[in-house]
Amino acid sequence: MQDSTRRTIRTTVQTAVTIAALLPLIVDAAQIPATLPWVAGALTVAAGITRVMALPAVNRMLPSWLRLSADPDEAALRQAVRE
Known part of the structure; x- marks a missing residue:
């Protein structure tokens, strides 16, 4: 698996966990101005x-x-050698 794919998966998981934690609060706050602090909380x-x-x-x-490799170029080199 390429390093860029790993990074994408990790970011997706991180974002999903954050959204899942804050989604009930966002749904309860139906008004747009009330949701803005929760958006900031989600980003935090x-x-x-x-x-x-x-x-x-x-x-x-x-x-x-x-896992991320210590050197992304090293991971790309290993991937290229396998192919």
Whole structure:
């Protein structure tokens, strides 16, 4: 799996977790102005999850196919050699 695909999957998971956590609050706040603070909250949570996912300890806990390589160019080289 290419590094860009891994990054896309990780970002999608991070965003899905954030939206799932805040969706009930957004649905309860039916008025647009009332939802704006929740959008800011969603962005804050997404940024926090992204930061945590960047930690080496978290990267080691992920399945091998989803881990980021230390050097994206190295991952691309390994992928090219396999093909």
